[in-house]
Amino acid sequence: MMWLRATPSSVPAGVVSLRVVNAGTLDHEVVVLPLPTGHAAGERLTGGDGRVDEAGSLGEASLSCGGGAGEGIAPGAMAWTTVTVPPGRYELVCNFPGHYTAGMYAELDVTR
Ligand SMILES: [Cu+2]
Incomplete structure (x- = not known):
């Protein structure tokens, strides 16, 4: 059981x-x-590697106790990233193999 909450x-x-x-x-x-448009969080297709396509990514937090991209956030650790986002609907995903289909996604709405 995995989840992600915004x-x-x-x-x-x-x-x-x-x-x-x-x-x-x-x-x-x-x-x-x-x-x-027209899609909900959780609807992406995963490839044979159990991951979704990251095309269009605005950024990621995947470095334990650090900002930006890394090799993953260890249990109990914190990570962060700063992104500039125009208004719209976004999806936060964990793209470790199998984690998306296990429920690790959440919608983030950006208002004007
Ligand atoms: Cu995960």
């Missing part, structure tokens, strides 16, 4: 800092992807 789930457009806490027992990450 609190708050709606933020104003502009510079947004994401602070990620890994409260689980496995390594995780958070990647920010645009959510295509």
